[in-house]
Amino acid sequence: xxxxxxxxxxxxxxxxxxxxxxxxxxxxxxxxxxxxxxxxxxxxxxxxxxxxxxxxxxxxxxxxxxxxxxxxxxxxxxxxxxxxxxxxxxxxxxxxxxxxxxxxxxxxxxxxxxxxxxxxxxxxxxxxxxxxxxxxxxxxxxxxxxxxxxxxxxxxxxxxxxxxxxxxxxxxxxxxxxxxxxxxxxxxxxxxxxxxxxxxxxxxxxxxxxxxxxxxxxxxxxxxxxxxxxxxxxxxxxxxxxxxxxxxxxxxxxxxxxxxxxxxxxxxxxxx
Amino acid sequence: xxxxxxxxxxxxxxxxxxxxxxxxxxxxxxxxxxxxxxxxxxxxxxxxxxxxxxxxxxxxxxxxxxxxxxxxxxxxxxxxxxxxxxxxxxxxxxxxxxxxxxxxxxxxxxxxxxxxxxxxxxxxxxxxxxxxxxxxxxxxxxxxxxxxxxxxxxxxxxxxxxxxxxxxxxxxxxxxxxxxxxxxxxxxxxxxxxxxxxxxxxxxxxxxxxxxxxxxxxxxxxxxxxxxxxxxxxxxxxxxxxxxxxxxxxxxxxxxxxxxxxxxxxxxxxxxxxxxxxxxxxxxxxxxx
Ligand SMILES: Nc1ncnc2c1ncn2[C@@H]1O[C@H](COP(=O)(O)OP(=O)(O)OP(=O)(O)O)[C@@H](O)[C@H]1O
Ligand SMILES: [Mg+2]
Numbered sequence: 325x326x327x328x329x330x331x332x333x334x335x336x337x338x339x340x341x342x343x344x345x346x347x348x349x350x351x352x353x354x355x356x357x358x359x360x361x362x363x364x365x366x367x368x369x370x371x372x373x374x375x376x377x378x379x380x381x382x383x384x385x386x387x388x389x390x391x392x393x394x395x396x397x398x399x400x401x402x403x404x405x406x407x408x409x410x411x412x413x414x415x416x417x418x419x420x421x422x423x424x425x426x427x428x429x430x431x432x433x434x435x436x437x438x439x440x441x442x443x444x445x446x447x448x449x450x451x452x453x454x455x456x457x458x459x460x461x462x463x464x465x466x467x468x469x470x471x472x473x474x475x476x477x478x479x480x481x482x483x484x485x486x487x488x489x490x491x492x493x494x495x496x497x498x499x500x501x502x503x504x505x506x507x508x509x510x511x512x513x514x515x516x517x518x519x520x521x522x523x524x525x526x527x528x529x530x531x532x533x534x535x536x537x538x539x540x541x542x543x544x545x546x547x548x549x550x551x552x553x554x555x556x557x558x559x560x561x562x563x564x565x566x567x568x569x570x571x572x573x574x575x576x577x578x579x580x581x582x583x584x585x586x587x588x589x590x591x592x593x594x595x596x
Numbered sequence: 597x598x599x600x601x602x603x604x605x606x607x608x609x610x611x612x613x614x615x616x617x618x619x620x621x622x623x624x625x626x627x628x629x630x631x632x633x634x635x636x637x638x639x640x641x642x643x644x645x646x647x648x649x650x651x652x653x654x655x656x657x658x659x660x661x662x663x664x665x666x667x668x669x670x671x672x673x674x675x676x677x678x679x680x681x682x683x684x685x686x687x688x689x690x691x692x693x694x695x696x697x698x699x700x701x702x703x704x705x706x707x708x709x710x711x712x713x714x715x716x717x718x719x720x721x722x723x724x725x726x727x728x729x730x731x732x733x734x735x736x737x738x739x740x741x742x743x744x745x746x747x748x749x750x751x752x753x754x755x756x757x758x759x760x761x762x763x764x765x766x767x768x769x770x771x772x773x774x775x776x777x778x779x780x781x782x783x784x785x786x787x788x789x790x791x792x793x794x795x796x797x798x799x800x801x802x803x804x805x806x807x808x809x810x811x812x813x814x815x816x817x818x819x820x821x822x823x824x825x826x827x828x829x830x831x832x833x834x835x836x837x838x839x840x841x842x843x844x845x846x847x848x849x850x851x852x853x854x855x856x857x858x859x860x861x862x863x864x865x866x867x868x869x870x871x872x873x874x875x876x877x878x879x880x881x882x883x884x885x
Pocket of ligand 1: 610643644645
């Protein structure tokens with residue numbers, strides 16, 4: 325429970341921290357487009373360098389990123405392995421016994437590994453490490469604002485998201501506390517057969533549900549007491565404003581995108 | 597033998613992140629066998645962190661914890677046995693209740709110990725009595741109880757394991773005066789009947805003065821003082837310096853002493869001070885009345 329750094333905000337003072345959340349969302353989208361268009365060796369290298377640069381700009385210790393990558397390590401290894409062994413191509417790179425590895429397989433494995441890693445790191449930087457959840461939902465609400473003309477309840481969705489995000493850390497903390505309390509009474513989560521293990525979870529899940537419902541109810545009452553309504557035009561305490569910085573970052577990402585496309589077209593060299 | 601001894605124990609939350617926080621910093625301390633020790637300290641001084649290490653819920657970054665002379669982390673597989681011997685009631689333990697009836701919930705600990713049904717029944721009744729849980733409540737759902745009743749049920753749930761050391765994190769916080777006295781005297785009765793070592797975390801100097809033999813004071817994760825309650829409360833100025841105080845009655849007694857009234861003996865409980873004032877008055881031939 326304690327190692328969840330993926331999806332966490334690290335307060336700081338970097339350029340990225342100061343950006344408007346809407347600009348960060350747009351930047352993240354451009355960045356993701358960059359990740360998916362990079363397919364040649366040169367483009368991937370360029371992407372990797374750009375990602376490292378963004379990570380450095382964020383001012384967050386590299387160790388944090390490495391820890392954030394740990395949960396996806398397995399998926400990463402699996403994808404790379406599957407690509408390496410399963411891709412059928414024309415040129416055999418080497419073979420032993422029944423395993424044949426093709427050059428195309430190696431290319432694919434590298435491509436996927438770099439894409440997944442940069443995708444996770446890049447979106448972490450923009451959307452979670454440098455942006456507080458509240459700012460993120462504010463930005464999302466504002467970006468999706470035009471949809472409310474089509475009677476999509478954008479504000480309500482963003483309110484729900486804000487509340488959900490706000491409660492995740494609380495829920496984790498509470499799970500920790502309840503687990504400790506039951507362990508203190510001799511609960512054992514790590515031995516016995518599957519049935520026994522699932523049964524051992526009941527003393528945690530029941531109090532967790534009870535308190536979550538109770539908390540939801542209390543929050544609803546508290547909001548109603550302050551006459552909260554989602555369907556009226558609500559204003560924000562912090563009004564979002566784009567600054568020069570936001571345009572510079574978004575423009576740089578667009579340049580990155582064009583550069584990657586250009587490299588793909590003009591220098592179509594692959595891993596080998 | 598249920599003495600708990602800490603040797604240079606340190607614990608850090610969120611090590612190597614921007615949120616790093618050393619909650620317990622090099623504490624060496626012995627909780628003596630069969631005594632009731634009060635653990636006091638300002639908010640965030642590391643009390644809850646410290647008590648969670650006593651039964652191995654948290655593993656110290658460095659240092660050792662000995663229970664009856666044996667290091668509890670010597671065999672991590674046997675930690676569960678340590679948890680049966682060191683019963684921990686966490687802060688706000690109400691949320692740990694989960695079973696259909698209060699009786700079943702109190703029985704959760706003993707059941708995990710693998711005791712016989714008769715033994716479990718007996719322990720449930722006994723611990724319900726110690727913690728002041730009314731027998732009529734035993735067959736109700738724990739979710740129907742009031743806050744104070746839930747607290748007692750949770751404490752009974754830990755006492756039912758009949759631990760040789762009982763650790764309670766703010767057992768009386770947020771209860772009415774009658775409720776806190778009932779819980780604290782129940783804890784003392786438990787200690788007297790079973791000879792258990794008891795550690796009580798509390799913010800209330802008055803309660804500490806009445807119920808504890810020894811007192812340990814934490815400040816910013818470090819041990820500031822440890823001694824009998826007389827020794828600790830005598831160091832009033834130092835306590836004030838770390839944001840704590842002494843029982844109000846001790847404050848009054850100290851003020852009286854600076855006014856020249858000679859008070860001897862116990863100046864930590866209302867009864868004690870009353871006796872001391874009478875003695876002093878008698879010694880002066882009634883002049884001070
Ligand atoms: N799960 C946690 N993660 C990170 N930091 C924590 C955690 N629990 C406690 N801390 C920090 O460790 C320090 C000591 O906390 P602890 O809960 O032990 O204090 P306490 O003395 O019990 O306080 P209180 O009287 O308020 O219960 C505090 O500064 C707190 O912010
Ligand atoms: Mg505490």
